[in-house]
Amino acid sequence: MATVHKINEDLVKERQKCTFNVQELTYLLDGGEEVTKERREFENILRNVKELQDEVPEVYLSHKERYENAVRKTCILQNVRNDFEKKREVLSPRNIFRAGYAVIKDVSPFFLHNGMFVPTIIGQGTPEQQAEWLPKAKAMAIIGTYAQTELGHGTFIRGLETTATYDAKTEEFILNSPKVTSYKWWPGGLGTTVNHCITVAQLYINGKKYGIHPFIVQIRDLETHKPLPGIKVGEIGPKMGFATANNGFLGFQNFRIPRKNMLMKNAQVLKDGTFVKGMNEKLTYGTMVMVRVNIVSDSAFHTAMAATIAVRYAAVRHQSQLKAKEPEVQIIDYLTQQHKLFIAIATSHAFSNTYTWLYQAYLKVVEDLGKQKQDHLPELHALSCCLKATSSRDAGVIVEQCRLACGGHGYMASSNLPIIYGYTTAAITYEGEHTVLLLQTARYLMKAWMSALEGKVLAPSVAYLVDWLKSDKQRWQNTPEVIVKGFQHVAAGKIKDAFDAIQKHVKAGKDYEDAWNLASVQLIKASEAHSRAILCDGYLRETVRTSSSVSPSLAKVLNHLVQLYIVYWTLETAGDLLVYSNIGKDDIAVLKEKYEELLALIRPNAVGLVDAFDISDEILQSTLGSYDGRVYERLMEEAMKSPLNKEPVNQSFHKYLKPFIKKAKL
C-alpha cells in the first residue's frame, strides 16, 4: 500500500482560509458533477494499474526506450479505456485528454489518431466511407495520423507538392512525392507507429490540377508493420518537446490507392474521372477549424497545470524576510509573486469560458453545413484563428512565467514545467502558425470594416465596429463592462488604422497584395486587439451567466477573477487605451490600486482555486506542485533516482578523471 504522507502545514492553513466550496468550482469547470465523477473514476482506475508505473523516470531513458515505453503504456491506456466504456457511457474527449497526461509523460504517439485522423473521417468522409473506416479506426484496428505538412510547405497548403493523379482505367489514384520538399514532414505517430494516414495531396485528372484533397492511405502492412512498396517513411528525430509524439516523414513513389479512398463528403471524383465540386472548397480545411477550437481548451488546461504547480510551490516555499527579525515569508506573500501567478489562474478561466461558447458556435456551424448553409463559417474561421493564436501564445507565456516564479527548482525536469512548456509552446506553431492565423482573422476584419462603412449588418463578433462608427466614445468608467467597450474601441481603432494604411499604399500605386504586406504589422496588431476584446467580453458574459446559478461565495470569487483578468489587460495595454478610448491617466491610477486590491482579495483563495482545477498528482507529475506539498522531500527522492546516484564511484573516474588528475599533479 502506498505510504500516506502528512500534508505540508502551509498548505493546510491555505486550504482553511479558502472562502468558497472547492468542489463546487471543480464541477463548474468540468461541466457538471457527473463529468467530474466520471473523470475521477477513470483516473482512479488508471492510478491502480501497476504496469503504468514507471520503474525508471522517463527522462533517464534513451530516445528509443522512451518511445517504446510510450507505445506500451498507450496500449494499456486504450485497453483500460475500452473496458471502462464497455460498462458505462463513452468517456468525454476532455476527460481522456486529461487522463493521457497521467500515463504518457509527454505527448502520446497515438495523439493524432483520435485528435485528427478519426475527426477527418467523420468530417470529410461520405456516410459509406464512414461506415467502412470509422468502426476500424474507433476500435483502433487501424491506427492513423494526419499527414498534410511537407518539408517545403506547412502554412501555404495550396502549395503542397504531393500529387494524387487519377487513373480512370484502374479507378485508382497514383500518389507521388516528386521532390525532397514534397515529403510529408511532422505528422505525429507517422514515424514508426501508424499504419494509415490521411494524406493531403494535389489532385490531378487528365493533366488538370483540382487543388488539395484528403485521401486515406494505408502505409504499412497490418501484419508485419513494414512500409508497403512505394512508401518511404521514418521518424524526423529529436525536437524541442514532443519527445514521444513520434513525428515522421513520408514519401510516395507511384503508390496506388483505390478511388474510394479519396474522402468525398465535399468534392468527388466519379469513376470516369469527372470532378464534382463541393459547396465550398475551404471545407477541406474543416479538421483544422475543429482542432483550433480545441486548442483553446488545451491552452486552458496547460495554463491550469502550470498555475497549480507554481501556486502550491509559492505557498510552501519560504524565502527572505519582509521585515527584519520576522520569519522568512511564504513567497506567495510577495505582491510581485501574486502578480505573476494570479493572472495564470484567471487566464485558465478566461480560456475555459471562451471555449464553452466557441465550441457551441462550432457545433452550430457543423449543423448548418449539414443543411447546406454556410453563412456563419467565415466568422467561425476568423474566431477560431485568432483565439487559437492568442490562447496558445498566452499559455506559452504563462507557463514560462510560472516556471520562472519557481526560481531554480522550476528549471528541474522533475518540476514538470519544462515538459509542459515544450508541448504548450508547440501549439503556437502547429495547426496554423501564430502570425499566419492572426492575418487570416485580419482578412476577415478588413472585410467587416468595409461592410461597417457601407452600413451593413455585421456578424455578432464584429458588431462593435458599427457601434463604434455610430456613437461617440462612451464616457469612461472603471467598470468591467465599460472597460470591455474600451477594448472594443482599441480593436476598432486599430482595424480602421490598418485599413487606412492599406488604402494609403494602394492610392500610392501599390498592388493590393503589396499594400497588405506593408500594412501587415498593423494588421496583426488589429487582430490581437480583436482577440483580446473577444476574450474579455466572452469571459465577462459567461461569468455573469454562471454567477446566477452558483453559490454567492463562489460567484464572488469568479467575479474577482474576471475583474483581475480585465484590469490586468487594461494595465498591460494602457498605451493603446489612451490612444483609442476615453480612459484618462487618473482612471489608470485608480485601476492600479484596484489591481492591487484584487490581488489581496484573491490571495486567501489562491490554493483553493488551483485545487479546484482538480489535477491529480499523477497528471501533474511535479515535485513542486503535488497536493501534499512535500516539495523538498520529493526533489530529493527524484534526485536519488538518477542513475548517477546508483553507484558510489562512476566508472568515468577510473577511465578519465583519475589519469587526468594524476597528469595535472605532475
Ligand SMILES: CCCCCCCCCCCCCCC/C=C/C(=O)SCCNC(=O)CCNC(=O)[C@H](O)C(C)(C)COP(=O)(O)OP(=O)(O)OC[C@H]1O[C@@H](n2cnc3c(N)ncnc32)[C@H](O)[C@@H]1OP(=O)(O)O
Ligand atoms: C473537447 C476538448 C478537448 C479535446 C481533447 C482532444 C485534444 C485534441 C488535440 C488535437 C490534436 C492536436 C494536433 C497537434 C498536431 C498538429 C497538427 C497540425 O499542425 S496539422 C497541419 C495544420 N496546418 C495548418 O494549420 C496550415 C495552416 N494554413 C492554412 O490553414 C491555410 O493555408 C491558410 C488559411 C493560411 C491559407 O489558405 P488559402 O487556401 O491560401 O486561403 P486564402 O488565404 O487564400 O483564403 C481564401 C479564403 O478561404 C478562407 N478560409 C481559409 N481557411 C479557411 C477555413 N479553415 N475555413 C473556412 N474558410 C477558410 C479565408 O478566410 C478566405 O476567405 P475570403 O472570403 O476569400 O477572405
Ligand SMILES: Cc1cc2nc3c(=O)[nH]c(=O)nc-3n(C[C@H](O)[C@H](O)[C@H](O)COP(=O)(O)OP(=O)(O)OC[C@H]3O[C@@H](n4cnc5c(N)ncnc54)[C@H](O)[C@@H]3O)c2cc1C
Ligand atoms: C510539434 C508539431 C507537431 C506538428 N504536427 C503536425 C501533424 O501532425 N500533421 C501535419 O500535417 N503537420 C504538423 N505540424 C506542422 C505544422 O502544422 C506547421 O509547422 C505549421 O502549420 C507552420 O507551418 P511551417 O512550418 O511551414 O511554417 P512557415 O510558414 O514556414 O513559417 C515560418 C515563418 O514564416 C512566416 N510566414 C509564413 N507565411 C506567411 C504569410 N503568409 N504571411 C506572413 N508571415 C508568414 C511565419 O509567420 C513564420 O514566422 C506540426 C508542427 C509541430 C511544430
